Amino acid sequence: MKEHARFLREPKIINVGAKHFYDDLKAQGADSVHVDWRPPAGGDREMAELLDKLKKL
């Protein structure tokens, strides 16, 4: 069995962003969780990228 078969047979979903999509997933009985996403580094994209780089060190 191919590795990707599991994803097609049994999608287990993490929703990042719009809560509305998570509500729709739940309404369909999908196995899913929600991330109440906020902009990282106070919404400063460059700072967020810098923090990501630091994390990888």
Next chain:
Amino acid sequence: MVAKSRIYKGEYRDSIFLMRISQQLVGLDGVKQASAIMATDANKELLKDAGTLTDEVAQAGPNDLAIVVDAVSPERAEEAISKAREMMAEVVGERAEKAEVVYRTLDSAAEANPDSNLVLISVPGAFAAREAERALELGMHVMIFSDGVSLEDEVRLKQLGRERGLLVMGPDCGTSIINGIGLGFANVVKRGPIGIVAASGTGAQEVSSLISAGPGISHVIGTGGRDLHDEVGGITMLMGLQYLADDPGTQAIVLISKPPSPTVAKRILDATRQVKKSMVVCFLGGDPKLIEEAGLIPATTLEDAAAKAIALQRGEKPKSTIFSASFDEVKKTAEGGYKGLKPGQRYIRGIYSGGTFCSEAMLITRDLVGDVYSNMPLKPELKLEDSNRSKEHAFVDMGDDEFTAKIGKPHPMIYHELRQKRMLAEASDPETAVILLDVVLGYGAHEDPGGALAPTIVQAKKIAEEGGRYLSVVASVCGTPQDPQNLTSQEEKLRGAGVVVMSSNAQAARMAALIATKGKVWEKIAGGKL
């Protein structure tokens, strides 16, 4: 006019949620304009243009939530702001009641749910690539609903995904259905043996909904609109094709896209040679010869793709559908649509929420009525000088950025005000013969589009009548009877408002051409079968 505002520092809410709140506020008594927004520079600019930028909003930052209400009195504005807070608090309360675990980051969600295998991303475009990259690093497939991701990032993410054997659907991927679960804007379809890989969200919705009335759908894999561009090279379409080729539940496969460049088309068609399943390819507006030469079945419209896939799966000879009803019935309906037209009423005005529907309708009608002007024209010389003003046959894609993101309005699949205004403007034009519409159902879409549009349609017809004219309105509804909005009831609502409802976008376009030409294109459409 009184503009009142309130700032909630450091309170982040997603844009779809805020749009819904804003819409509900606009519906309140005495409220002229209302916006619940994050105070980003772009949003502040929009408020400034609308004349509702208050000093405190001007000073707020991108992490601050702002509610701005322009109302007939300060009291009404204050009431609306309180109402907005109530609505926001209700949602938080509901979540607490259900005792749902809410995660703060993708990492914490993935750690607590190690079996997760797909991440659906709908954060603002500037941050979407970052979340997608993290998801891939964690070993999960990704669907990026967000737009505003750079082409460079798309190429990078898709290459990373391919290296790790992970699918990157999107960016700007509106629709996928994985094992019956709709992601983003998707219809509730019957499960079955036909799989779809699509570079167009609404294209996927139309084909999957039509197939749902037949044998049903295994999976829909969305790729995002740029996947078949030369720079990306169709990475996701090729991987999606392989997934469906390997999937025991998929017996036939449909590929949907705008015509790719010759290089990418060749790559895709070469890959299909390895697939031992029935295949239909719809490169909307492309040359079918290339597809035939690859030994595959070409489809000229979305409905054609659905019909041919159904026939192949059933082992029947693929045939095209012109109209679902008998020609006699269609002729009668068309006559009903044009018998009241005045000689000056000659033009079709398409008012679309789905870009692919708009393109498909233009491809069909240009062969019947000639040039069609548009904000998204088939040829550069047919671009409308002003997208807000129609000229001759004119079709507008109102889901385009200029009617949505650029002016801070929600997409016409969830918000109808701009389409309604446009309908009334077209009804006032004595040259308009037919208004042509698409209505899209399913998860993600407006909860009752038929109910929202019907009163406007009645009003549009009345405007024409007062001018001594008859106005035809033709529409198709993309959806299924299982959708939350229910296809049958939506069609009934539109018919109740006097709309000629056709069973596909392609048929609606043909009907509009029949009416606008007062039946003159019968022969062209029916090929002498009348």
